[in-house]
Amino acid sequence: MDETRRDRDAEGRAHNARPRDGLGRPLPYGTPGVERQPEGVVRTPAETVREAQRLLDAGMPFHAHEVFEDAWKSGPEAERELWRGLAQLAVGLTHAARGNVTGGARLLRRGAAALTEFAGVGGAAETAAATTVYGIGIGALTGWARELAARVEDAGAPAVDAAAEAPRLQPDDG
Template identity: 85%
Template sequence: MDETRRDRNAEGRAHNARPRDGLGRPLPYGAPGVERQPEGVARAPEETVREAQRLLDAGMPFHAHEVFEDAWKSGPDAERELWRGLAQLAVGLTHAARGNATGGARLLRRGAAALTEFAAAGSGAAVVTSHGMEIGALTGWALGLAARVEEAGAPAVDAAAEAPRLRANG
């Protein structure tokens, strides 16, 4: 297959059809890859959190990012920063697992900032969103991982072992 061609979806929009590995890296056409997340799926928040957690636990944060991105794009405006921040945490973990400490730390911090702003925009005192996620724990996880991956000589992280718990009880 021509590696320089531009893949298109049914609507004619650019869409990379190359298979990907568990960390979202493109593989050569025809190589076995992991099943990709369908794009543009509107899920209920409970389903979004559950599916993203399943993917994070499986060491596939890039794919969890795609689930969060769907919620970010299809959810209510009031929750855009929440889902965008969670997507950035997942991409930050992806980069850290790929060995890109600088990019991973930057995205983890950016996602943590988005979550902090989301929590501050709510009732002020609550650290748990209406979807049961503990924002303080997630931001603490992100900032801690960002600091660790930036340490001199720090190895790439194991995405499954480092996956955050989106909910303390789930």
């Protein structure tokens, strides 16, 4: 396929068919990549969290972001900020693992802020730590994101291993 031509779906919308690596980076056509997440899948919140955790644990936060994005786009309006915040955390981890310190830290903090706002925890540390939504430990997750953001910005910090840094969305799930 001509690499300068944009891939299009049956309706003519842009669709990138290039293979991607585990961090979502495009690979040359014909190179084996990881299987892409199907788009537009409607899942229950429990299915969303379970699938995203599987992908995070596998070191594939870019793909986990796509799962969260589906929930953000298909879920109720009142939950959009939750799923969008989770997607931003996954993309932040993706950028940090790719070596994009500035983008990674920015998205980790933006996602943490969205989750804190969604949970309605205005600053009381004990309330934030105890808040869960669909079993997701909001306090632990926002703490993880802020700590990782600070660590990746530290000059001389080692490269981020996406699988090793994957957060536990539900602290009690192992």
